[in-house]
Amino acid sequence: MGADRERSARRTSVRAVVYAICGAVVLGGCASMPDSGDLRDVESTPRQDTQVRVFAMPPQQDASATAIVQGFLEALTSDDPHYDTARKYLTTGAAKTWQPDAQAMVLANGPSIQTDSRSAGREDPDSITYMLGGGEVATVDAEQSYTPAEGPYSQKVHLTKDAKTGQWRIDSLPQGVVIGKSDFQRRYTSVDKYYFASDTSDETSGQPVAVADPVYVRSQVDAVTQVVRSLLNGPTTWLSPVVRSSFPTGTKLRKGVSGLTPDDRNRLTVPLNIKASKVGSGRCTEMATQLMFTLRNLTTTVDSVALEGAGGSPMCEVNEQQADTTAWRATTKRPGYLYYLDAKHRLVRMPTGSTGTTVVAVSGAFGTGTKPLRSVAVARDESTAAGVSSDGKALYVTSIVSDSELGAPVVSSQGATADDRLTKPSWDARGDLWVADRNPDRPQLYVLTHGSGRPLAVQIPELDGRIKDVRVAADGVRIALVVEKGGKQSLFIGRIERTRSDDQQEVSVHELRDATPGSEEVTAISWAGASQLVVVGRQKGGVQQTRYVQVDGSTLDEQAPAALTGVLAIAASENDRAPLVADSQDDGIIRLPSGAEWQKVVKDGSAPVYPG
Incomplete structure (x- = not known):
């Protein structure tokens, strides 16, 4: 979780060629650049954790066309600020028009190099075209924004031999850089x-x-x-x-x-x-x-x-x-308490920093158990909570610091079963409350200003499927939605926009981005940092895993939580001083303090949450 907030250490790139006083020295793990021989892939090198700056070799005299392409691709993995060495592999005209910062195309492995079959057999001995290929993983655009990608990559690189010098140089190439995933993780x-x-x-x-x-x-x-x-x-x-x-x-x-x-x-x-x-x-x-x-x-x-x-x-x-x-x-607000439902479906709490298992019921109706609950969300000021009834039909909001009456539900669902009714609710820093009705006949996402008043229907023009789960970011401008379609669940991040029309507020969610590409099942989610979530789910053909993902769909190079099976719910705080907590089918409520193993809190409990 630490990589998402106040990161202090950065893994840096190691692969390259550095210049020593006595001459050029190739560091171990670097691909060589032969001037003859068969075509081959430019392999990504294994991860290494050293702070060596990486610089590339310029073209060798009389290097073959193959070596020029390979050398250019190697130069793209260097720490040369302006790619000056990479430009030496280009003609003068191409060096002026090439824009390496236009994008970075990230491939699963280093780009493969093949002769373009359509140029094979042509008579011109001073011109050749290669195809760069691979499997796309992501793109990083000119704004440095990451977007997952999937599918084949294929781009042409054309070379000519200079009539005066007799040296091969690249005169046509795609804008941006192309790089293998492991090199991307080292360099970015x-x-x-x-x-x-x-x-x-x-x-x-x-x-x-x-x-x-x-x-x-x-x-x-x-x-x-x-x-x-x-x-x-x-x-x-x-x-x-x-x-x-x-x-x-x-x-x-x-x-x-x-x-x-x-x-x-x-x-x-x-x-x-x-x-x-x-x-x-x-x-x-x-x-x-x-x-x-x-x-x-x-x-x-x-x-x-x-x-x-x-x-x-x-x-x-x-x-x-x-x-x-x-x-x-x-990320700077440490929650005062961890909350969950006890065996009697009452809302109880324990101090966040506690190492024991002693809990107390909250004040008010949620603490007395007069209305058994299925799920809860606690407002960020920890004075109010929202709870969904055990049958999933009704959402209630009440104080948890005073003995106030429960009152009427603020949202109701007519779904046929509990799983077709209300999702777990969620609060943002504005004090607004979010919940979705999963009723297949009338699916709808709602927001209640300050947790009260008439529920406002939220429009999601791009939604394709039914919302299964909802978590709004603390900032109130991003929302995580688990969307189910055809038996598959995916995690999407949407942008919340608020407008006013005729003195009425309109709320909508736009530009849904897939944060878990390739997922088959998303069981539970929780915000775990300023731009990170912890996700329990399963990839196609895989087993259930708990991992951290970024809102842009990238995964950071950090240790995932210790393996855990049968997770029904997960609770994390944006503040990393609060331990990760889960509801395990086998062990009940368990927690994961920093640097420790999973610890049992209570066997008979469910629906753990931090404020939010």
Whole structure:
């Protein structure tokens, strides 16, 4: 879980050729670049954990066309900031028009190289076409946004022999870079940029709510400067309709700035252009807060961020504590209690940090057991809870800190069975309550403002299937939906948009993104960080597994939870100090403290939840 929040260590790329004083030395594990011989794949090398910077070899004199293509592909896996060595494999014209940052195409293995059968047998001995092939895994676009991909990859690379020098060079190639999955995992790292929800504030504090926007940057190529530039460029297209940036439009790093590093006091100074020079102190603090949240997600060596305007004039400075008082983030809010239903279907709780098994019933109707419950959700201020009745027909909202009466249900379902009725509810930081009716005759997602009033039907134009489960992100602008169709369940992440028409609020979910490509079954989900979820499910032909996935569909290189079978429900907190908790068919309520094994809490319990 730690990779999603305040990441302190980054695995870096190792494969390449480095220059020694005595000459060029090829590091172990690198593919050689022969100038003759059979065509072969450019293999991805095994993972290694070393901090060596990676640089590529330039073309060898009189290298064959095959070696030129192989050398170029090797150069794409280097840490050369501007791909200058890779450009040496191109003609002058191709080097000028090639845009390596246009996209990164990630393949399951290194790209294969085959002679284009349509060019074989042609008379021109100074021209040849190769086909790069492989199985697509993902693309990273010009915004550095990751999108899973599936299907065959096939692109042409054309070479000509220079009439004067007699050297082969590439004169036509696809834009962007193509790279194997293992090399991508070595060379790139996922970082959450932070913006603010456009129309959301925390219900309790009134602070603006920070929203994570994950991107992938090259981990060994001035990553801090890359991330700062990416943040200033604005949110990714998918997230931009629902977030804002406090940086004025057109704000950039001052011309010529690179190699941003903190000083000996761990203060990072960020020089900005004239566009940012005239903002007020409050807005400047928000700008520095965005940078602070983002950079602490990349490295622990930044304790404060100082902004400079045009001419080097100081603007403002923010440390981590000040940033946390400026904006609300779920990852910094440790829940007070873990909640679950006991053997009598009453809502009980135990302190989050407790190592024991002592629990107490909450106050009010949910704690007395007058209305047996099937599932619950506790508001983030931990004063109110929503519960679905044991038959799944009714959703109730009541206080859990006072002895208030239960009252009438706020949502009801007419589904034929419990599994065709209401899903588990979910709360966001606004204090809004979400639930879906699984009734096949009238399936519908609802939201209740502040958990009360008339349920508002949420429109999902792209929904293809029936919602089986719902978890809204703390930020209130993203929602996780388990969608069932044809016996298969998939996890989708949607963007929540709120508009007003004739003084009435309209809520809709747009641009659903598959976060678990290839899944056959999704049993349980829970948000487990700013841009990460823990998912219990099964791939096609596989067994049930518990793993962490990013909202963009990528999986980080970190250890999955210890193996566990028969999981019925899972509970995680966005704050990583709270242990993972599960409802196991065999063992009841169990928890997984950091660095420990699964521990039994109670045999007769179900539906564990943290606030949210």
